[in-house]
Amino acid sequence: MTSMFRHMTTRGTPYLFLLPGLVILGALLSVPLYKVVEYSLYDNVIVEREPTFVGLDNYANLLSDSGFWSAGLNTIVFTVGSVLGHMVVGIGLALLVNADIAPRARTFFRSMLILPWIFTAVVVALNWQLLLNPFGLVNYVLQWLGLVSEPLDWLGNPDLAMWSLLLISTWRGYPFIMVSFLSGLQTVPKELYEAAEIDGAGFWHKFWHVTLPQLKPVIFGVALLDLIWTFQLFPLVWLSTGGGPGRATEVLSTLTFRLGFVDFQFAQAATVAVSILIISAAFTLLYLRNEARRL
Amino acid sequence: MASTGIQARMINEERQQRWRRFGIYAALTIVTIILVFPILWMISVSLKPTTETFSLPPRLLPEEFHWGGYAKVLSDPKFRTFLINSYIVGLAVTFLSLVIGTLAAFGFSRYRFFGDRVAKLFVITTQMVPTITLLIPYFGVIVFLGLYDTLWGLILTYLTFALPYSIVMMNGYLDTIPKDFDEAATIDGCSPLGVLVRVLLPVAVPGIISTAVYTFLLAWNEFLFALALTRSMEMRTVPVGISMMVGEFGLKWDEMMAFSVIGSLPVLVLFMLVQRFVVGGLSAGGVKG
Numbered sequence: 001m002t003s004m005f006r007h008m009t010t011r012g013t014p015y016l017f018l019l020p021g022l023v024i025l026g027a028l029l030s031v032p033l034y035k036v037v038e039y040s041l042y043d044n045v046i047v048e049r050e051p052t053f054v055g056l057d058n059y060a061n062l063l064s065d066s067g068f069w070s071a072g073l074n075t076i077v078f079t080v081g082s083v084l085g086h087m088v089v090g091i092g093l094a095l096l097v098n099a100d101i102a103p104r105a106r107t108f109f110r111s112m113l114i115l116p117w118i119f120t121a122v123v124v125a126l127n128w129q130l131l132l133n134p135f136g137l138v139n140y141v142l143q144w145l146g147l148v149s150e151p152l153d154w155l156g157n158p159d160l161a162m163w164s165l166l167l168i169s170t171w172r173g174y175p176f177i178m179v180s181f182l183s184g185l186q187t188v189p190k191e192l193y194e195a196a197e198i199d200g201a202g203f204w205h206k207f208w209h210v211t212l213p214q215l216k217p218v219i220f221g222v223a224l225l226d227l228i229w230t231f232q233l234f235p236l237v238w239l240s241t242g243g244g245p246g247r248a249t250e251v252l253s254t255l256t257f258r259l260g261f262v263d264f265q266f267a268q269a270a271t272v273a274v275s276i277l278i279i280s281a282a283f284t285l286l287y288l289r290n291e292a293r294r295l
Numbered sequence: 296m297a298s299t300g301i302q303a304r305m306i307n308e309e310r311q312q313r314w315r316r317f318g319i320y321a322a323l324t325i326v327t328i329i330l331v332f333p334i335l336w337m338i339s340v341s342l343k344p345t346t347e348t349f350s351l352p353p354r355l356l357p358e359e360f361h362w363g364g365y366a367k368v369l370s371d372p373k374f375r376t377f378l379i380n381s382y383i384v385g386l387a388v389t390f391l392s393l394v395i396g397t398l399a400a401f402g403f404s405r406y407r408f409f410g411d412r413v414a415k416l417f418v419i420t421t422q423m424v425p426t427i428t429l430l431i432p433y434f435g436v437i438v439f440l441g442l443y444d445t446l447w448g449l450i451l452t453y454l455t456f457a458l459p460y461s462i463v464m465m466n467g468y469l470d471t472i473p474k475d476f477d478e479a480a481t482i483d484g485c486s487p488l489g490v491l492v493r494v495l496l497p498v499a500v501p502g503i504i505s506t507a508v509y510t511f512l513l514a515w516n517e518f519l520f521a522l523a524l525t526r527s528m529e530m531r532t533v534p535v536g537i538s539m540m541v542g543e544f545g546l547k548w549d550e551m552m553a554f555s556v557i558g559s560l561p562v563l564v565l566f567m568l569v570q571r572f573v574v575g576g577l578s579a580g581g582v583k584g
Contacts, residue, residue, distance in 0.1 A: 013487050017402030018414060021395045021462055025421050028455045032432035033424070039431060046435050093326065099319045111570050112327050115334055118566050120516035120534040123555045126541070127333045130340060130548065135349040137336065171330070232425035235518040239538060253427040260431055261523055273428040284423040288416055 036277070039270035046266040058271040067247065067255070068272065075231065075251040077162060078169070082230045083223060085170030090177025091219075095207070097178070098185050110182070117175035125239035128168045129155060158248040161241050165249050168240050173230070177222060184218040185211070217290070224287045228280055252276050341365070341552035348548040364549030365557070374554060376529060377536035381515055381558075384446055384532060388453045388514040389507050396461025396506070401491045403462070404469035405477065415466075421459045426519055429455060437524055444526045452520045457510045464509070468502030469495060508569050512562045533558040 040058050042051040062068050097110050116124070131137050132154035139151040154164040192210045201209070212219070234253040237243065243250035243258065250258075252272055260269030335355060340348055341364050343357045368374050402408075403415055433452050434443075442448035476498065477490045485493065496503070518534045525531055531539070537558055540551050 011408075014402040014406035014408040014411070017398045017406075017487075021399035021458060022414060022417070024395065024454060025418065025458055028452070029421055029424060029429075031436060032429045035432035035435060036428055039435070046438070096319065096323055096326070100316065101319055101323075105320070105323075109323050109327055111567065112331055114566075114570070115331060118512060118516075118562055119334070119559050120537075121518055122534045122537045123337070123559055126537070126551060126555060127337050130348075130552075131333060131336065133349065137353055140351065140353060171333070228423050232427050234427050235534075239518070253425070256427050256431070257519075257523075260434070266431055266435070270431045273425070273431050276425050277428040280423060280425050284420060287423065288420065291419060292412075292416065 033277070036270050036273050039267055040274050043267050045270070047264055051267070054267075058267055062268070062271050062275070067250075070247060071250045071252050071255040071272075074162065074247075074249060075253075078165065078233075078237070078249070078251055079227060079231045081162075081166040082169040082173060082233075083226050085166060086173040086177045086226055087219075087223060089170055089174040091181050093174065094178045094181040094185060095211075098182060113178060114175045116171050117173075121172075121235035122239050124168065124172050125236060128164075128171075128240060132164055155241055156245055158245050161245060161248045165237065165240055169230070169233075169236060172236060173226065177226065180218065180222045181215065184215045188214045221287065221290050224283060224290065228283045228287065231280055231283070232276055337552050338556055340548050341556050343549060345547055345549050348546075361549065364547075364551075364553035367550050368554045368557060373528060374536065374557075377531055377533045378558070380446060380530060381533040382561075384449050384453065385511045385514040387446075387450045388457050389511045391450070392454060392457040392461040392510055393465075393503065393507055396458055397465050397491070397496075397503075399462045400465035400469055401487075401495070403466045405474070405487075405490075418459050418462050421455065422463075424455075426456070430519060430523055433520070434523060443524060444530050446530060448524045449517075449521060449532070452524065453514050453517060456517075457513060460513065461506055461510055464506040465499070465502060468499055468506070471502075472498050504569050508565050511565065515562050 039045045041053060041055060043054045043058070045051045093113055097106055097113065119127075133139075134151040134153045134156075138154065139148070142148045143151065152160060154160050188211060192214065193206055196206050196210055232253050233251075234257060237249060237251055238254050238257065241249040243254040253276065256269050256272045256276065259265050259272060339355050339357065342360050342362070344361045344363065347357065347361075399418075403411065429452075437443050437448045437452070440448075442451065472495055476494050477485075480490045480494045481487075515532075516534060517532075518538070521532045521535045522538070525535070537551065537554055540547075540554060
């Protein structure tokens with residue numbers, strides 16, 4: 001009896017350790033995911049005690065709404081542009097920091113270059129509103145260099161706002177790529193570089209033929225993560241441009257928030273939220289397939 | 296003759312290498328100055344009267360240090376409330392997710408059991424669920440539970456991103472500790488919980504610190520839930536407090552930037568103190584930005 005009991009508790013031990021975490025996570029996710037789909041099938045949810053069931057009407061309305069499609073297009077531009085910006089700047093800086101310099105200098109530059117990442121989005125947005133102001137420093141420098149003849153309203157001009165947003169997003173997000181790539185670089189066997197050097201390979205040759213192929217899985221995983229998180233990013237966009245001017249930088253996340261917490265149309269907001277969920281679920285599956293191989 | 300030729304080539308190569316290194320330092324210095332400049336400018340503007348915010352030519356160092364923005368912000372009890380709220384939420388979320396997360400991480404790291412891969416994939420997947428998708432139903436549920444406009448509502452909802460992060464990070468860290476440690480203790484009659492608390496945790500201190508610091512940073516910086524799930528001034532956190540200054544004060548850049556500096560200081564100091572641990576751990580976990 002005792003031995004059987006002991007056997008059972010040993011078998012159950014890992015479940016006991018996991019129980020609190022998995023129960024909390026399960027509850028925090030399953031309830032809202034069920035609810036958000038339910039909301040999207042009703043009208044007047046949350047504000048009315050007895051919402052009306054409307055089936056898929058919200059989805060039909062959404063698909064015929066030009067605002068939804070333009071927000072979708074903006075989301076694609078913002079996500080692809082941001083991820084590209086993060087990758088180029090992040091990988092470039094990782095290579096520079098990883099170059100043959102004194103370890104203390106490396107630590108110093110690395111910690112300085114991570115800084116944009118640790119400020120809250122509000123502070124980032126305020127900083128850039130200040131810099132990109134028509135009377136701000138960016139315009140001053142550009143005029144001094146003779147690149148523009150008169151100050152531009154970077155965040156207030158509908159033709160420029162998305163570019164400005166991409167600049168802000170690149171500044172904010174490159175450190176994650178830099179740090180990930182930097183730690184990936186440490187895993188590349190030194191012999192590969194030595195062999196390439198004996199063959200007379202220069203910097204670019206080594207980068208294209210040793211570093212990139214070796215770090216392909218890392219780059220792929222990190223880029224996907226970045227894509228999934230940028231796709232649903234809310235605070236930076238909302239605080240930098242508020243989706244404006246007009247709807248020039250409205251993305252799906254700011255549209256969701258506006259529908260819910262400005263217009264109080266929570267059912268319509270839930271419908272957009274579900275569409276965000278479906279698209280990011282597709283990318284998540286892609287990411288998990290990549291991760292599952294490593295588990 | 297041959298040896299002087301080799302010598303000349305070596306000197307040449309050495310010179311080349313020295314130039315290359317100089318080039319790298321120069322490039323790093325210029326790039327770093329440009330990228331850190333927005334932060335320096337924030338500090339600069341916080342120390343200038345608003346009349347000088349946009350004065351030309353711009354100066355990084357103000358002619359005379361103007362402490363008015365800081366004085367105003369520090370003397371206003373409203374800002375103290377924002378800071379206290381952020382500390383309460385940040386510390387509570389960090390504590391809860393660290394305790395619960397470490398228990399789960401121990402289970403994942405030390406046992407093979409039925410469903411372990413699925414459970415691990417579930418934890419990773421939770422990090423991918425769009426925050427904005429969760430917000431709408433959370434709003435409904437939090438109102439229903441009577442937690443709207445309370446710090447409890449924030450602490451509970453912040454666990455959705457803090458907990459998976461803690462589990463993944465601590466799991467990665469515990470995996471680096473050899474299993475011989477626990478086996479020796481188990482033979483000495485230690486229970487599994489005893490092994491975790493008395494044997495593994497003391498060794499895992501760097502991992503715990505980096506997980507704690509980053510969890511705190513995530514909670515401190517969170518904006519969306521804090522904006523939508525609280526309403527009164529008494530329940531606002533630092534990020535929402537700063538964002539509300541914009542509407543309320545119009546363009547008092549000195550005060551806004553002073554509070555931005557003060558509100559960023561706790562995470563900045565923490566991060567700098569432990570960045571040795573944190574930077575290493577970040578990529579191990581995969582971190583929501």
